[in-house]
């Protein structure tokens with residue numbers, strides 16, 4: 128049996144509400160919901176923009192495994208290795224050049240507010256710098 | 266936005282500035298059409314004949330980059346014709362006398378040759394704006410991506426102050442942002458100068474509060490903006506002041522930043538580049554570590570709409586592959602670096618954020634569940650506080666003295682203007698159906714079929730005749746920074762000498778051409794405008810083959826088996 132999940136469209140700042148219709152663990156369609164801003168309407172992107180989750184590989188490929196560049200080539204690794212390598216390199220750079228030599232970004236796209244909060248906390252509390260910013264401004 | 270999206274349809278006059286609703290936010294555009302049906306007047310300021318311009322009562326087709334001159338000329342007319350709201354100005358604002366003095370010289374006749382808009386039309390627009398019962402200003406990237414962006418925004422706010430169009434329903438001024446969660450990234454403190462809720466990192470009391478909560482000493486030095494990174498990597502001589510590591514999370518600077526050559530050089534020069542994203546992208550080609558994360562639809566959380574509305578996103582399906590949520594990845598790295606962070610779910614993160622952020626404190630998960638969406642400020646946890654549809658109620662502003670401040674400054678021409686060598690202007694625009702750098706929409710079958718690489722350049726029929734090019738033909742476009750090929754699209758909607766390209770294409774990436782000049786205050790790149798030249802390509806078959814080859818090679822780089830893939 129399918130289920131309907133209420134969510135907010137990921138494509139622009141209008142904040143339209145929609146249902147993702149899920150069958151056998153796959154999204155098969157979306158239905159407009161009666162949100163504050165969209166009142167039962169969606170544009171093309173709200174109607175069809177979920178398809179990238181099925182990874183049809185038209186333009187690029189979903190990333191499915193952490194990778195580390197070794198001798199110039201990206202190689203798939205386990206999470207433990209990716210995390211400890213990243214932490215080590217960041218710690219080394221911080222020790223050598225100071226916290227302000229590291230820059231981090233927030234994301235104005237899919238991750239959501241909580242991930243942005245955690246990112247700026249990480250940059251400020253763990254790295255020790257206010258060097259955090261995201262792409263679009265004003 | 267000082268107002269909410271639903272209020273748009275109830276305004277008596279809409280003043281739409283450099284914002285193409287139909288292309289960037291179709292649902293906002295719907296409200297604009299509704300407002301019109303309810304009898305609202307529509308004034309559109311845009312160099313192109315956009316969808317909104319077509320239904321407008323008045324279209325000021327100004328020259329790109331002349332916004333500031335036009336805005337101040339409108340202020341000039343409002344004052345000179347006695348249309349200003351003197352009571353509102355007296356009760357709720359500061360700086361009116363200086364403003365009045367400054368805009369004196371910006372008469373419509375002074376602005377006409379700068380803006381290419383007839384003086385009489387400027388007068389009419391100013392009168393209509395000032396006289397309507399409630400007027401609302403909407404502005405978009407057409408304003409934000411010019412180097413004088415912040416000035417123009419303050420100038421527009423001054424028009425609303427001048428006419429008392431703040432503090433009540435169906436009025437005010439609103440940026441309509443492109444990407445879905447720009448508002449959210451700002452709200453959460455992904456900014457070099459503030460924590461969540463726009464609390465300043467240089468305010469001692471604020472910083473002490475965060476230090477206490479996080480158990481660590483925090484820097485009181487404002488961080489560097491993203492757009493300064495290339496300079497801090499390529500030109501900074503002092504090793505201690507250089508940027509050495511770059512943690513890129515959910516962004517693709519190697520596709521979306523102005524001047525792509527410079528960005529690629531920057532990424533290669535850095536000691537360490539971390540890329541955390543859902544798709545392979547151009548930045549990933551330069552990364553030292555790639556951390557795969559869950560996508561929208563695979564995780565929980567909250568977004569902020571452009572009108573300050575928080576709303577939930579929910580997990581619908583299990584992610585495929587060995588991926589983690591963004592916040593979990595960051596927490597793991599932090600813990601491994603000796604600063605432990607651990608959360609079980611997004612609600613725990615949200616609750617920590619709320620406890621530190623007074624203006625969002627009342628927006629609990631429970632309340633969002635019940636109400637669907639809450640516009641901040643929302644301070645109180647009780648059900649009574651349902652958020653704030655419009656800001657500055659009763660003319661009370663967020664400055665310490667509660668008064669709105671007038672602003673005026675000289676108009677400056679765009680940093681790069683047309684010259685004999687580069688006689689055309691190029692502006693970058695957005696297209697319906699595709700979403701900024703396209704890793705998401707480009708991978709949705711129904712949307713990918715809308716258009717094909719390498720995209721189009723819009724030109725006036727006069728310019729097409731001059732260059733002897735036809736619709737669909739490939740043409741070479743070059744600027745001082747790079748060159749590319751794209752298809753010709755003749756259209757009556759643009760003026761001769763002006764051209765437009767969309768910025769989501771991979772082969773015809775128009776940011777190969779654009780300038781890295783920045784607005785000094787917002788640090789937004791002036792990617793809207795640069796000078797270019799155009800050249801007819803005689804051997805079209807060769808050009809088509811080039812495009813095909815480069816498209817295939819991009820897809821191959823992104824890890825797609827191109828031989829197998831022809832669905």
Ligand code: SF4
Pocket residue numbers: 136137138139140141142143165168169170171172173174290291292293
């Ligand atoms: S459905 Fe369209 S208008 Fe609504 S949020 Fe999504 S992209 Fe924006």
